[in-house]
Amino acid sequence: MTDKSSNQMWGGRFAAGPDAIMEAINASIGFDQRMAAQDIAGSRAHAAMLAKAGIITDKDAEAIREGLLTVLSEIDSGKFNFSAALEDIHMNVEARLKEIIGEPAGRLHTGRSRNDQVATDFKLWVRDQMDAAIAGIEALMKALVAQAEAGADWVMPGFTHLQTAQPVTWGHHMLAYVEMLARDRSRFVDARKRMNESPLGAAALAGTSFPIDRHMTAEALGFDRPAANSLDAVSDRDFALDFLSASSICAIHLSRLSEELVIWSSAQFRFVTLSDRFSTGSSIMPQKKNPDAAELIRAKIGRIFGANTALTIVMKGLPLAYSKDMQEDKEQTFDAADSLMLALAAMEGMVKDMSANRDSLEAAAGSGFSTATDLADWLVRALNMPFRDAHHVTGTLVAMAESRGCDLPDLTLEDMKSVHEHITEDVFGVLGVHNSVASRTSYGGTAPSEVRKQVARWKDLLG
Numbered sequence: 386m387t388d389k390s391s392n393q394m395w396g397g398r399f400a401a402g403p404d405a406i407m408e409a410i411n412a413s414i415g416f417d418q419r420m421a422a423q424d425i426a427g428s429r430a431h432a433a434m435l436a437k438a439g440i441i442t443d444k445d446a447e448a449i450r451e452g453l454l455t456v457l458s459e460i461d462s463g464k465f466n467f468s469a470a471l472e473d474i475h476m477n478v479e480a481r482l483k484e485i486i487g488e489p490a491g492r493l494h495t496g497r498s499r500n501d502q503v504a505t506d507f508k509l510w511v512r513d514q515m516d517a518a519i520a521g522i523e524a525l526m527k528a529l530v531a532q533a534e535a536g537a538d539w540v541m542p543g544f545t546h547l548q549t550a551q552p553v554t555w556g557h558h559m560l561a562y563v564e565m566l567a568r569d570r571s572r573f574v575d576a577r578k579r580m581n582e583s584p585l586g587a588a589a590l591a592g593t594s595f596p597i598d599r600h601m602t603a604e605a606l607g608f609d610r611p612a613a614n615s616l617d618a619v620s621d622r623d624f625a626l627d628f629l630s631a632s633s634i635c636a637i638h639l640s641r642l643s644e645e646l647v648i649w650s651s652a653q654f655r656f657v658t659l660s661d662r663f664s665t666g667s668s669i670m671p672q673k674k675n676p677d678a679a680e681l682i683r684a685k686i687g688r689i690f691g692a693n694t695a696l697t698i699v700m701k702g703l704p705l706a707y708s709k710d711m712q713e714d715k716e717q718t719f720d721a722a723d724s725l726m727l728a729l730a731a732m733e734g735m736v737k738d739m740s741a742n743r744d745s746l747e748a749a750a751g752s753g754f755s756t757a758t759d760l761a762d763w764l765v766r767a768l769n770m771p772f773r774d775a776h777h778v779t780g781t782l783v784a785m786a787e788s789r790g791c792d793l794p795d796l797t798l799e800d801m802k803s804v805h806e807h808i809t810e811d812v813f814g815v816l817g818v819h820n821s822v823a824s825r826t827s828y829g830g831t832a833p834s835e836v837r838k839q840v841a842r843w844k845d846l847l848g
């Protein structure tokens with residue numbers, strides 16, 4: 386592939402082609418071919434602008450724009466022959482354009498450089514991924530809201546320290562993830578707005594002496610405006626870091642839900658049954674149904690965080706403007722984006738298909754003295770006891786129940802009175818899990834009435 390007698394790309398200045406190792410370390414075509422559609426869109430916008438500004442003829446611009454569509458169709462149909470000697474997608478496309486249309490192809494690169502070209506392509510690619518992330522998050526939010534609506538009043542244990550704390554509702558637990566995902570979505574929406582400035586026309590680093598119209602190309606490519614500083618435009622990759630950090634935080638949330646699904650689907654919990662469509666079997670243990678998708682989503686955070694860290698380190702300390710280091714921005718970002726989109730889709734599928742086991746949830750909700758706080762609150766309300774004293778009395782009753790191997794509602798009134806003589810029959814009204822959750826009507830609380838309000842709010846917002 387390496388031509389030793391001349392250099393395919395740099396012509397005049399170079400007498401010899403690159404060493405094979407040089408080509409191997411230098412070429413990005415192996416991965417940046419994923420930006421072919423963005424590259425061609427950018428070049429088509431640039432050519433139209435060059436003609437409008439009178440820098441090239443309409444005829445040449447038309448030939449370039451048509452030729453680029455031919456190149457795109459060759460790439461889309463898998464017929465394109467990518468060449469490592471041509472280094473990257475930008476040079477590959479331009480070289481093929483030259484083969485197709487001849488001389489006018491050489492006029493396309495007027496008033497731009499690969500530095501603004503690659504920044505533009507990569508921005509367009511990342512912007513698409515932000516849109517995909519937003520759509521994927523919304524789809525998952527809808528699936529969680531549907532679960533919340535179905536089980537707005539199903540009781541389950543709420544945990545702190547993974548120890549039974551107080552009963553909560555299934556709907557409330559599902560909506561906790563909806564809130565997290567809504568913040569994830571807003572991080573992408575926010576980052577997308579911030580990044581939407583066009584680098585095209587910043588040229589190598591200093592702008593150009595040609596009378597280009599950067600506003601025109603910005604608009605054609607769906608940017609809000611051209612980036613205002615050419616040095617910044619070619620050397621900024623913080624839009625990718627915004628994407629990767631928003632992806633990382635979203636991946637944390639997905640990993641937490643995954644962890645819960647792994648625990649909940651175990652034989653010891655049986656809180657949920659995952660569908661066959663989102664489980665795997667074991668090659669040796671016939672009884673097994675494994676939550677592999679949940680485990681893999683839980684693990685994807687490693688790659689996404691890895692990409693975030695890698696690009697942070699690539700960018701740290703780079704002088705202005707462009708340095709070749711920045712070619713290392715793509716593979717990591719591509720991999721993180723693929724991982725995130727797959728994780729979101731798999732989680733949506735799993736959540737849609739899973740069924741909560743209402744009876745197991747309810748049985749677990751009542752165990753572990755989960756209504757002890759309700760008992761203490763009752764002592765405060767009914768007997769006007771200071772909360773600290775009520776806490777102590779309740780603790781004594783919990784210890785009694787524990788020593789008998791029963792739950793709080795199984796104690797008799799006499800048992801209760803032996804600890805505090807003023808306790809009455811009414812106390813049993815608060816020891817049931819349904820009463821417990823129904824009483825927590827504070828804003829954002831777990832009461833089914835509150836959950837239903839939040840479900841309605843989310844249905845309204847998500848459409």
Ligand code: ARG
Nearest residue numbers: 413473499500503707711712
């Ligand atoms: N393949 C390069 C990249 O991904 C394109 C820009 C090259 N620019 C340059 N001055 N060598 O960053």
